[in-house]
Structure formats: structure tokens, C-alpha cells
Amino acid sequence: MSATAQTTTEPQCVVVCEYTACLSRFGEPDPYCISFLETCIKESFPVYVIGQVPVQKIKAMVGSLAQAVHCIGNDSPQTDESCECSAAVCIRNSILPAIGDETAILSVCSHNYGCCIARFSDVVFARDEAAAYCNAEKIPHYPYSTMFDVKRLFTSKVLHGKIHPRNKARLLRKDAFETE
Numbered sequence: 255m256s257a258t259a260q261t262t263t264e265p266q267c268v269v270v271c272e273y274t275a276c277l278s279r280f281g282e283p284d285p286y287c288i289s290f291l292e293t294c295i296k297e298s299f300p301v302y303v304i305g306q307v308p309v310q311k312i313k314a315m316v317g318s319l320a321q322a323v324h325c326i327g328n329d330s331p332q333t334d335e336s337c338e339c340s341a342a343v344c345i346r347n348s349i350l351p352a353i354g355d356e357t358a359i360l361s362v363c364s365h366n367y368g369c370c371i372a373r374f375s376d377v378v379f380a381r382d383e384a385a386a387y388c389n390a391e392k393i394p395h396y397p398y399s400t401m402f403d404v405k406r407l408f409t410s411k412v413l414h415g416k417i418h419p420r421n422k423a424r425l426l427r428k429d430a431f432e433t434e
């Protein structure tokens with residue numbers, strides 16, 4: 255992101271990581287997760303890590319980044335807008351009210367809890383249930399296996415390329431809380 259972009263009041267793009275996407279498939283913290291989050295912060299992307307676990311567990315996982323990362327857990331205040339995901343902590347409801355209509359979303363999802371944000375995202379990294387959902391719903395996404403892949407693709411495709419806003423995602427963001 256260029257230096258001039260940081261002077262705008264509304265961030266151009268936020269990074270939203272589902273908590274389970276930050277873990278390996280064995281449930282351990284993914285060793286590359288912190289490195290990916292650090293890169294996002296260094297590049298001035300606001301970062302959210304959201305999970306169906308207490309916020310302290312998320313803060314413990316991000317460790318020294320806890321001050322810089324927005325951590326939202328199942329004990330954080332939630333809006334009660336209806337959503338197809340039926341998760342206790344709806345990622346869409348946690349993120350959309352917190353950002354502007356024109357702010358792009360980059361999401362990293364693995365569980366089906368993350369699916370509702372994928373639909374509203376301009377760039378999606380997905381594995382497992384989230385990848386199956388994106389395939390079924392024809393949502394363009396980058397498949398990944400570990401956070402190493404996410405960091406590599408983020409650096410090569412997002413930082414050194416350009417985020418192509420998905421008009422469909424932007425329109426959905428505008429409509430999300432107007433039609434309910």
C-alpha cells in the first residue's frame with residue numbers, strides 16, 4: 255500500500271482471519287500465522303482475528319500482536335442481525351458495521367463459520383469447508399493449505415499486484431444491513 259493511501263480516513267482494505275484459519279489442521283497455531291499478520295500490520299492493513307472461542311484465547315494466539323490486531327471472540331458484543339451462517343460469532347456481523355461501504359475485505363477462512371464473510375470479500379483465501387462453500391457458490395478464491403501459502407500469495411498477488419475490487423462483494427456490503 256502506498257504512503258498516500260495511509261492518509262485517507264477510511265482504510266482501503268481490511269484483513270479478516272477466521273481463528274481456525276490461523277491454526278494448523280492439527281489445531282496447533284500455524285507457525286506462519288504471526289509472520290503473515292505482521293506483514294499485514296507492517297503494510298498498514300487493519301487486521302481482525304475472529305473466532306468461536308473466548309477473546310483471551312485469540313489474544314494468546316496472536317501474542318505480542320494482541321495490541322495491534324482486533325480480536326473478536328464469543329464473549330465480544332455482537333449485533334443480532336440475521337445471517338445464513340448461524341454461528342454464535344457471525345463474522346459478517348462483526349466486520350461490516352465496523353468498516354465503510356467502500357472498504358475492501360480480504361478474508362482467510364477455513365471453517366464454514368467463515369463462509370458468510372467470503373461472500374462479502376474482494377479477496378478470499380479458503381481451505382477445507384470454506385473452500386467447498388466458495389466452489390459451490392462460485393466465489394473466486396485462492397486455495398491454501400497453510401499460512402505459509404497465504405503469506406506467499408498475499409505478498410505476490412496482493413502487495414505486488416493490485417486488489418481488484420469485486421463489484422458483487424461491494425454491492426452486497428452496501429445492501430447487507432439495508433434489506434434486513
Ligand SMILES: [Zn+2]
Pocket residue numbers: 337338339340341344345346347370371
Ligand atoms: Zn454470518
